[in-house]
Amino acid sequence: MISEEKFLELSREFLVERLGSKAEEIDANTELVESGILDSLMVLEFFFFLEGITGTAVDPGSATVESLATLRGAYQLVVAA
């Protein structure tokens, strides 16, 4: 099981690679969707990134925009997979 600390590190790397410097300040509670950091396509890309971390399917019923609103919320999806 990946630790939350490691998950946050990998997620930040993923987001910085795609979004550049605006992703550098993201922390566990930064609002990702309403703030516009993640657009609709990036939400999907981020979801596939999560599946890559878990190596399995994320529970379809839990995959909602709200669940990806913050990295802390996204980590809960990873833990539950």
Place this chain on the structure above:
Amino acid sequence: MPDTGTTSSRDPWLLVALHGYGGTADEMIRTLSSAAAGRYDLVIVGPDGPDRPGLVPGGNAWYPITSQEPLIARWSRELVPWVVRYVEGEQSRHAARTERTVLVGFSQGVSVGAAVLDHSSIARRAVFVCGRPLGEGAREREDLRPREVLVVTGGRDRFVRSEDVRSDTARRRDRQRFAHVELPGLGHDFSNEVAKIAIEHATQEE
């Protein structure tokens, strides 16, 4: 409508749009209709997928989002009877024959369309855009023709890599049916350019 006679070039082409995750049939139909402006020999229809996508509120989906290929293949196969019923209804409504019925799939709609080709004879041709034609492929049948399925991928697609799609088609029993074109500038998008290519391929007379 079952094929009970010869196909006339005056029979309508029936294009069945199968949208992607978070999309709608209307969006695809609009794009295809715009690309088909001036053509009176085709009818463009499409259903909305039965699932509601949690990551794209307001849209439709065929199945929950995942990158897990076995799940995609299984869920797509389970949708075949649903899609076949829809297409049969449209064929009956528009007096369109199987010979001139073409599936046009985008993204998730590609895996669904490929499953329909594999497990039914409801359509002969297809155009698959930015998606994975997973599955073993249709068993050998006399009516299958080379290159009747056009697969379009984008060099700038962030979700579907051309090499993965090439592997999908190479693994299929009916791989001779498939032709593949990669558009270097295309992202994950059912663009006007793609719609024109789709219509051109779909409506070629043999």
